[in-house]
Every structure is written in C-alpha cells, then in structure tokens.
Amino acid sequence: MQHVLFYDSECNFPYSSESLLVPGSKIGGTEGSVIRIAEGLSKRYRVSVGQHNRIKHEKSTDHNIHWLTKKEATDSSLDVDVVVVLRRVGDLPLMKWYHPRARLFVWSHDWLFPGPSGFSRASLTWRAKIEMRFLLHACYDAVNVGVSRTHMENIRDSLNKTRLIGPLRDRVRLDYVYNSIPENINVLPESAAYDPTKLIFVSAPWKGLNMVLKSFKTIRQHIPDLKLHVASPGYGYQPAEKLDESLTENVIFLGSLSHAAVLHEMRSALCVFYPANKVPETFGLVFAESNAVGTPVLTHPIGAAPELLTPEQLVDARDTNAIIERLRLWKNGGRPVVRAKEEFRLSNVIRSWERVLFSQGA
Structure with a gap:
C-alpha cells in the first residue's frame, strides 16, 4: 500500500479531522481541503499529515490518517512514496533529504500576483523569489498542483516570465485538482x-x-x-x-x-x-x-x-x-x-488526485 505524506509548514494552528466539527477551530479553506483529501485517499492508501506546529501524534478515529509532528514527518524511516508539500516550495529540499525516493508535489493555494515593474529593489526581490520558486521545482522534479484551471494558468503566467532558469523552465510540470465539497452537501x-x-x-x-x-x-x-x-x-x-x-x-x-x-x-x-x-x-x-x-x-x-x-x-x-x-x-x-x-464532489476530486499522484510519469 503506497504511503502519502502531506506536509504543512504554514498552518497557523495544528488541525485534524475533528477540527471540522469544532466551532472556533481556527482553520480555513486550505486546512479543510487537506482534511477531506487525506480522508478520501486514506480509503486506499496510507496517509500521514505532518504539521510544523503539532506537538503530539494523533490518529483519526474514523479514518486511517496519522497526524504527525515535524520530527515524525522528517523521520527517514517513515517509508514514504509520495510527499505533497503544502504551499511552501522551500520545503522541497527538506522533504527530499529525509524521503529521497518519494515523488514530490507542491500543492499551491495562493494566487501569484505580478511583481513591481522596473528595476527597483522590490522588483528585483520579487523576480528572485519567482526564479527560485521554479528553480526548486525543476531541480527536485516536483509537480506544482494548483486548485483550479484558472489558478494553474496564473502559475504558468509567472513561470513564463522567468528568465534566469532558462531551459530548466521546460522541466517545471504544472497540473491542477479542484478543491472538494463533501458528497453530502445538497439542496435541502x-x-x-x-x-x-x-x-x-x-x-x-x-x-x-x-x-x-x-x-x-x-x-x-x-x-x-x-x-x-x-x-x-x-x-x-x-x-x-x-x-x-x-x-x-x-x-x-x-x-x-x-x-x-x-x-x-x-x-x-x-x-x-x-x-x-x-x-x-x-x-x-x-x-x-x-x-x-x-x-x-x-x-x-x-x-x-x-x-x-x-x-x-x-x-x-x-x-x-x-x-x-x-x-x-x-x-x-x-x-x-x-x-x-459534480466535478467538485469529493469522490471525483479524489480520482483526480490519484491521477496526478500515481499516473505514469508523475
């Protein structure tokens, strides 16, 4: 059974499946999406979710998901086949170091805004960040997964504006999978x-x-x-x-x-x-x-x-x-x-994630 690790180093608070049930749990749409996708994949795969600010291990009561501390998520004995990094491209070297055989993905949730024009310090800083972002994707053979077709094209637009990475640009692979809505949400x-x-x-x-x-x-x-x-x-x-x-x-x-x-x-x-x-x-x-x-x-x-x-x-x-x-x-x-x-329903979104994570050439 393949093992999928989601790693979140940007969440404001640790979360788990139970967070969706608790008022004031301080989670947003990104965290909710991670929970649902982890739950959906856990029916066929081993799933772990590591969080930088989690202080103790937890296992979901109704799903085969382990919620890990950073120390646990960076344990090289974890035997991981796939790592999905949440947002932060800078975590790719860390994940590659501890899980060298795993296929790497970055699940992006944020819009890439165009940087300042001209040659100001702000403009040069923005360009350097964009170049480094895609350079890491290319060097670590990581697929950038957006959350809509529009989002993927927004990422592609930023990629096309890179200059320094040159031919490595062609090694940056982009895809998208919609965020999901639960199967049981309907008109009543x-x-x-x-x-x-x-x-x-x-x-x-x-x-x-x-x-x-x-x-x-x-x-x-x-x-x-x-x-x-x-x-x-x-x-x-x-x-x-x-x-x-x-x-x-x-x-x-x-x-x-x-x-x-x-x-x-x-x-x-x-x-x-x-x-x-x-x-x-x-x-x-x-x-x-x-x-x-x-x-x-x-x-x-x-x-x-x-x-x-x-x-x-x-x-x-x-x-x-x-x-x-x-x-x-x-x-x-x-x-x-x-x-x-219907393409937003969890069952259909899980099939899309399986295509992205486990298809040939992924």
Missing part, C-alpha cells in the same frame, strides 16, 4: 425558506471585508432592510470594535463557526455577498459550497470565480447600481437556481 427542502433580507460574507477578513462593508453601507441606502452576517476563520479575525462604526450598522459578526453552522447560515441567506475585486480566489470553496446548498453568490469576475459560477452570479464590484439591481431582482423572486458542479 428548507433551503427554499431563505431570508430575502439576509446576506452573508464567509471568508477571512483580509480577502476584502472592508470593501464588502463599504459596498453594503451604500446599498442599504437603497435597500434599507438588508442585513449582513459575517463569518470568518479564527485566525486573522477582525473584530467589530476595530472597524469604522459607520460600516457596521445592520452587520452581525458571527466569528468562527463549525462547518455545519456555516452551511446552515448559507442556506438561510439570499446570497453570499462578496463584491470585492482585490484578492482573486484560486478556487473559492465558499462559492462551490454555497452553490451546492442552493444559495447563489454575488461576486466580481476575478480569479476562479468565472470558472466556478454561472454568469448571473458575477457583477462588477465597482458598479453599485448593478449590484443594487441584481439584489432587488433576487430579493423579489428572481434569484437564480444554482446547484453543485
């Missing part, structure tokens, strides 16, 4: 009883909360009975007392919720409200899960949003009138019917 009968005055924002504050709050304030001048619920992971949470009070009227801060509670909030809302155009989503797990429970999303066509969502869910975040018009239409019975995309 009670989803039809949503509150037409309730909007919800479900994401980390730095992904555009201030922009969303400003948009909401303006929109309420035209649709005053709207209310906005805000749920965020525990890390990086921006409490209401640190925000401009003029932006928090009719805003209800929910803090960090369990996954089940997030789905309940989504089901009861008119839509997921996300009119922000600064931080592209590489996938947008909130988008996929919201559609899966039957709730549309109203967001700017940036990042992977057009790949995940139907056209009627996209709106220019800078066009307040268009947002108001769309909300009025939905509020008055014209809300679009949305469903999950």
Whole structure:
C-alpha cells in the first residue's frame, strides 16, 4: 500500500479531522481541503499529515490518517512514496533529504500576483523569489498542483516570465485538482425558506471585508432592510470594535463557526455577498459550497470565480447600481437556481488526485 505524506509548514494552528466539527477551530479553506483529501485517499492508501506546529501524534478515529509532528514527518524511516508539500516550495529540499525516493508535489493555494515593474529593489526581490520558486521545482522534479484551471494558468503566467532558469523552465510540470465539497452537501427542502433580507460574507477578513462593508453601507441606502452576517476563520479575525462604526450598522459578526453552522447560515441567506475585486480566489470553496446548498453568490469576475459560477452570479464590484439591481431582482423572486458542479464532489476530486499522484510519469 503506497504511503502519502502531506506536509504543512504554514498552518497557523495544528488541525485534524475533528477540527471540522469544532466551532472556533481556527482553520480555513486550505486546512479543510487537506482534511477531506487525506480522508478520501486514506480509503486506499496510507496517509500521514505532518504539521510544523503539532506537538503530539494523533490518529483519526474514523479514518486511517496519522497526524504527525515535524520530527515524525522528517523521520527517514517513515517509508514514504509520495510527499505533497503544502504551499511552501522551500520545503522541497527538506522533504527530499529525509524521503529521497518519494515523488514530490507542491500543492499551491495562493494566487501569484505580478511583481513591481522596473528595476527597483522590490522588483528585483520579487523576480528572485519567482526564479527560485521554479528553480526548486525543476531541480527536485516536483509537480506544482494548483486548485483550479484558472489558478494553474496564473502559475504558468509567472513561470513564463522567468528568465534566469532558462531551459530548466521546460522541466517545471504544472497540473491542477479542484478543491472538494463533501458528497453530502445538497439542496435541502428548507433551503427554499431563505431570508430575502439576509446576506452573508464567509471568508477571512483580509480577502476584502472592508470593501464588502463599504459596498453594503451604500446599498442599504437603497435597500434599507438588508442585513449582513459575517463569518470568518479564527485566525486573522477582525473584530467589530476595530472597524469604522459607520460600516457596521445592520452587520452581525458571527466569528468562527463549525462547518455545519456555516452551511446552515448559507442556506438561510439570499446570497453570499462578496463584491470585492482585490484578492482573486484560486478556487473559492465558499462559492462551490454555497452553490451546492442552493444559495447563489454575488461576486466580481476575478480569479476562479468565472470558472466556478454561472454568469448571473458575477457583477462588477465597482458598479453599485448593478449590484443594487441584481439584489432587488433576487430579493423579489428572481434569484437564480444554482446547484453543485459534480466535478467538485469529493469522490471525483479524489480520482483526480490519484491521477496526478500515481499516473505514469508523475
């Protein structure tokens, strides 16, 4: 039985399967994705997840997954066939040193923004980081796995701008596997009883909360009975007392919720409200899960949003009138019917991971 090791040296807090069940567990979409993919692969493979800040070994009660400390994850006797590094390309040398025969992958979750132009110190630093990123991929024969087709093309665009690695560029292999939604997330009968005055924002504050709050304030001048619920992971949470009070009227801060509670909030809302155009989503797990429970999303066509969502869910975040018009239409019975995309279902995503990790030439 092949052994797959996921290694996460960037998580804010250690996590495990049980974290999805606990309110305030301080995990985000990336950690949730790791948990689900580890659980899905554990049905056919040995699976371990190493974390830099974990202090004790843990085994999942319902799945054959071992949650390892850094010391355990870097034990060369672990007998690993595949290592999937979370985000941090700089961990490739470490993993190759301790697991020399393992095939290496980097599971990227972050958008690669274009660097500063010109020849400033900032520009040169950015270029050096990009060159080193892909040089490590080439030298360690590691596949870069994005979380959507859009994300993979974003990575490819940065790769094509490299100069110093020269012919090694052709050795950098790119692929993508969608993040997953659980099999049991579906539209329920009670989803039809949503509150037409309730909007919800479900994401980390730095992904555009201030922009969303400003948009909401303006929109309420035209649709005053709207209310906005805000749920965020525990890390990086921006409490209401640190925000401009003029932006928090009719805003209800929910803090960090369990996954089940997030789905309940989504089901009861008119839509997921996300009119922000600064931080592209590489996938947008909130988008996929919201559609899966039957709730549309109203967001700017940036990042992977057009790949995940139907056209009627996209709106220019800078066009307040268009947002108001769309909300009025939905509020008055014209809300679009949305469903999950089957390619996002966990069973299909697991098959994609098996293709990437175990196919010939991987």
